[in-house]
């Protein structure tokens with residue numbers, strides 16, 4: 001769930017939604033952002049602090065219309081910052097690791113193989129909770145790791161297909177505009193280019209019966 005943008009979008013669209021994140025600080029932030037929104041509409045949005053592995057405990061089978069998530073991109077952020085894309089390179093972030101957390105359950109601490117397996121386990125367990133033909137949309141980028149190009153999106157497509165999902169579409173999210181203009185990524189103003197100016201939006205569904 002992160003900062004709760006998906007919950008806010010759900011509120012704008014008058015859709016019920018539940019967001020999950022490991023970290024208490026994101027539950028607080030999301031709840032504050034939701035509280036600042038207008039009071040129109042009669043849908044409900046809730047932010048829940050828990051591991052994505054436990055989401056099934058909160059749901060009933062065949063009731064979910066959409067899963068929408070931007071998970072950690074394996075351990076992309078779990079290394080010291082080089083500040084290559086910063087004008088002021090020697091700022092307080094230089095050589096610091098700025099990862100969401102070092103909690104062992106955090107998907108951002110796992111190397112690509114463990115990450116792929118854990119993503120597979122999480123999404124396989126969620127499949128029974130989707131309605132037939134409901135979509136599961138995952139936003140990821142690829143990454144460089146020790147001078148190797150790691151195609152995270154290929155791993156996810158293959159793993160989720162193995163776990164019973166069907167791929168319906170891949171959308172390339174071109175972020176050039178954002179990078180070239182002011183470099184605003186996420187909320188509020190996180191500047192992370194990660195060496196690419198696009199990400200993948202992987203669109204799966206639960207096959208019709």
Ligand SMILES: C[S@@+](CC[C@H](N)C(=O)[O-])C[C@H]1O[C@@H](n2cnc3c(N)ncnc32)[C@H](O)[C@@H]1O
Nearest residue numbers: 002003021022051052070071072100105106107
């Ligand atoms: C890429 S961020 C999400 C960014 C989000 N799209 C936004 O706009 O802020 C990934 C989030 O996944 C959370 N996370 C990592 N491992 C998790 C797990 N096992 N269960 C639940 N949340 C997890 C992190 O705490 C982090 O907030």
